[in-house]
Amino acid sequence: MAKTSTKRSTILIAILTLFSAVLGFGRESYTAYLFGASSLTDVYFVAGMVPDVIAGWIGYTLTRAIVPSIKKEINNKGSSAKLISATFYITLITSIVLSIITFFSKKEILSTLASNFNEVQYSVGSNMLGIMVIAIVFSSLSGVLWGIHNAYEEFSYPALTGVLYNLLFLITLVLLQRWFGIYSLAIGLVAGGIGKFIIQFVPLFKKKILNLRFRVWHTEMPLVFQSMIPIFLSQLVGQINQVVDRIVASGLPQGQLSDLNFASKLGMLPISLIGSSIATTIYSRFVTHTLEKDEVELKRLISLGLGWMCFFGIVIFSGLFFYKNTLISIFYYHGKFAINDVFLSAKPMAVYGIFSTAYLFVPILIHFFYARNEGKFVLISSAIAVGFYVFTSSTFVEYLGIIGLALANGLSQLIYVTIMYSTMIKRLNWSFRSSIKSILNIGFPSGIAFLIGVVIVCMTWKEPELGNKLTITIRGALGLFAGCLSVLIYSKLNPNNPTCTFVLNFISKIQTLTRRVLSKLKSKLLGYGS
Template identity: 60%
Template sequence: MKKDSIKRSTIIITMLTLASSILAFGRESYIAHSFGSTSFTDAYYVASIVPDMIAGWIGYTLTRALIPSLKKEISNSRESSSYLISTSFYLTLFIAAILSIVAFIYKRGILGILAPDFGKLQYAVGSELLGIMTIAILFSALSGILWGVHNSLENFSYPALTGVFYNFFYLVSVVLLQKTFGLYSLAIGLVIGTIGRFAIQFIPLLKSKMISLKFRIWHNEMSNVFYAMIPIFFSQIVSQVNQISDRIMASGLSQGQLSNLNFASKLGLLPFGLIGGSIATTLYSRFVTQNLEKDVPGLKRLVTLGLGWVSFFGIVVGTGFCFYNQTLISLFYYSGKFTIEDVFISAKPLTVYGLFAVIYLFIPILVHFFYARNEGKFILYSSAIAVMINVCLSFNLVNYLGIVGLVLANAVAQLIYVIILYYKMIKRLQWSFRSSIKELLNTGALAGIAFLIGVSIVSLAWPQPVLENKLAIALRGFIGLIVGCISILIYCKLNPKKPISNFILNMLNKILGFIKGLITR
């Protein structure tokens, strides 16, 4: 398997994640159109978090702990690294199978904890849906460990394809099975999607003989992996308290609001996986390598590159969410059983995501920085603080602000989390706060502010059209985007020596040169 270059890797991951996101929105739009926001879709969305939540205990934890050890084995011996991969795979298979069986047996109890305020019929339907989706625990956990293997080998294409396969099989299954199975088609589609996500990663590793069908019991490096897993495991559980507490409190809201929260979150959190997740995934293996080599200047350059660019994208995305929240919800979801009232309810949390967009984008890069240093304990302590803040704020805000209160509480908790991680990171790199912020501003944030100014002028001068007129609201959003991009170009022309200016102007010249070449042929 050939390694991908860092530039090529970022482009591949971003494009494939974008394709995955388009499919995901197609799926969510279809669900909104066909099922709307009801007590039963609320039950589905509560039950649907369980497979990835439980799979994360083993898949996510083992993946993050495995990568540093696997990187060392890859540099030493292909045979030994293959042995370690196979051992990790079969260990995950064994534990995940047990978790799947336990979750199926205790499905009613699990749903009762997550949604104590559900009605009897709602609770019964949710339990049946969860029973179907427990199968997905096995494939989600295995997908997680294979994701780590591919990234350790620096083959980023296959992990990036997981979202495409997952959302494609999920969407097609729901479309084909809806008439026969109704709401249960959502649970069946989720299971089929996780199988597709697993297959696209497993088959290439099997063909390259990096995974052996021969059962592997133990590898000497596993003791180091288990030791590294301990703090990551507990930090994963702590972080999941956020999801559990949010679902518990949201289950008491009026019917459909939990579904509205899901639709808003799918849109609001999309850029954070598309941008922050893509960049963090590419940088993680480099973080590990630079830490092994104790290259502090190299780490500074990587951190500046990653955080500087997500600062730019965070401001751009946040601007769109703040000024065009109703427009975005209407364009993606407003049809069929998804009503005008649903648009207004779902649009409000989007504003909160916009205000805190940069914060959410910082998280994956900062977390991967510390995991690369085997400092999982610090992530555990920091996330515990954030979770306590989130639970306390959610309990107080949900009664006054509904689903907006849940999103705002989580955003404030994540802000404090990022402050703690950022402060510790600059101390590790012997970097002053002032100089680090200056680097981030020069790398990307100032260009993002230029975009903010341009879009705000258009949005304030052009009032929101009637939501039924999708052509008018799309045109308003498009004009705002064009003016924002022009503002970025003006900034780049005025500051051509800035890193982001150099990149954007070079890309623009290449595009214009390509167009000119087509015209002159």
């Protein structure tokens, strides 16, 4: 597979993830239209977490553990195909076993996650989870295939997984909701999981990187398993956060768990997409430069990655905080989703915006330590952050409602980032002042320029009636335009800033492409005229 530059790969992933985000918004919006924020959607959001958590144990853990081993096999001209085949079958067998266990334990799992559900909710949840267990196998395999593609520095197919997942989920929902009702959500989740697997499996199989010859062992497997242990434990500790979140939220008044979920899906989607896009392209480079002990290049990559995260953190904050009601209204306020749900969902989304930069820093820092095979440290840091969340979430919810969960989550992520960042700069003999200056110089000025443009529109044009979607959409688009214009003006004034350089180069390429298209159109029109 051909290697691509970090910048080119990031742009490719960003474009694909943007398309995925649009489809994801459509899926979530249609779900809100069909079912609103109700007791049954509460059930779906609790049950749907189970396959994600279990698949994460396998797919996420093996993905992070296997990339360094595959890279080493490739660099040493070794047989990476045998290692890949063994990993594939180990994942397949393990995920099938866990799917069967989950199927026969679904009632116990639901009673643990949501002790406040009534009999109808337990019955519906058990049936939904019985369908969703199929997704555990395909999502686990998809996670491992993601790691294989990234080890070969092929990022397009993994980036397409979100597109296919959301597309198949949405199509399934449209076609089946009339006959299966709330259960169409469970079927859609399975369809999306199968799509994620197929889009990655086919190219690997065609290029003979993955063959189906059965094997469950390779000489690198002991090192992979050794690397997996701390990653698995850190993933498990991190998922306690999700479990506690659902347990605490299940005690909220009916429908508020769904309100919180809609807010987190919309608020966290740009955070997760941008964070994973940049972290994914940087991870394999982290591994390479760590093996080469090139600290200069590591510092450059970290500065670039976290600098961009700083910029996007301010951009996301601008939207989620100042246009929270507008965003919720545009995507969710229709069908069975009531105006009261708009205001309930908007409050925690604003909190996600406040902590957006901390959330964005996490994937970069985690991948730095995984590249160094220091998963134990990630585990310890994660345990401290989750411990804080566990001890504070119920208290925060008692006094602040669903805002309390978002606040506790954001503060725990801030603690997580602080611990990892301070340790990272020590590992690299990098002073705090120098590292912060390097990061802020890249992303902070442009981010503030964007914020100023957004705030100007927000303050001069007061929020109109939320039911008038055309007006609030125009107001939101104008805020986005003002933010981008502010960044462009700053870029012209300070063209040497890395973010500004990227913006100016991007605009230059758009102008060149536009001229080429217009030139071809002109030549064709003249040809027809003659």
